[in-house]
Amino acid sequence: MAQQGGRRWVLIGLGVVVALGVVVLVSWLTRPSFLFGQDSDGPHEAEIVEQYAGLPPGVEVDETGRGAFVDTAASQIVVYTSGSSTCPVVPTTIEVVDDTDVVITLAVDAPPDSACTADYVVTTSVIALPGGLAASDVGDVTLVDG
Numbered sequence: 369m370a371q372q373g374g375r376r377w378v379l380i381g382l383g384v385v386v387a388l389g390v391v392v393l394v395s396w397l398t399r400p401s402f403l404f405g406q407d408s409d410g411p412h413e414a415e416i417v418e419q420y421a422g423l424p425p426g427v428e429v430d431e432t433g434r435g436a437f438v439d440t441a442a443s444q445i446v447v448y449t450s451g452s453s454t455c456p457v458v459p460t461t462i463e464v465v466d467d468t469d470v471v472i473t474l475a476v477d478a479p480p481d482s483a484c485t486a487d488y489v490v491t492t493s494v495i496a497l498p499g500g501l502a503a504s505d506v507g508d509v510t511l512v513d514g
Contacts, residue, residue: 419491420492437509445495447459447474447511455484460474470498472495
């Protein structure tokens with residue numbers, strides 16, 4: 369009789385260990401970085417695919433002089449900024465937060481030991497989406513100064 373009681377506790381203990389293992393495995397497999405391929409360890413360098421002077425087609429600049437939107441057809445993010453033509457404000461890092469929202473850090477791209485012109489032009493930068501994030505899954509795109 370004592371042997372059956374001991375075997376029952378072993379089976380209960382084994383069941384608890386298996387259940388905990390399943391919970392850990394499911395939580396690991398369903399984390400955003402596993403499902404969508406994004407790293408969750410902070411911002412990464414923005415991969416600029418294309419850059420040109422002027423606004424993206426169909427866009428009018430507002431009072432902020434900058435903005436961003438997702439080009440779902442090309443699976444890219446389009447960022448436009450205003451500033452000097454020789455020292456444009458460009459995306460430097462990109463980070464996915466809350467699974468789908470994107471934060472892009474901007475900075476002035478000033479060559480060392482040179483002066484920036486005092487003109488005011490729009491520069492458009494097209495950047496790649498972070499690895500594995502589909503354009504249709506992107507929520508808000510926020511631009512911040514670096």
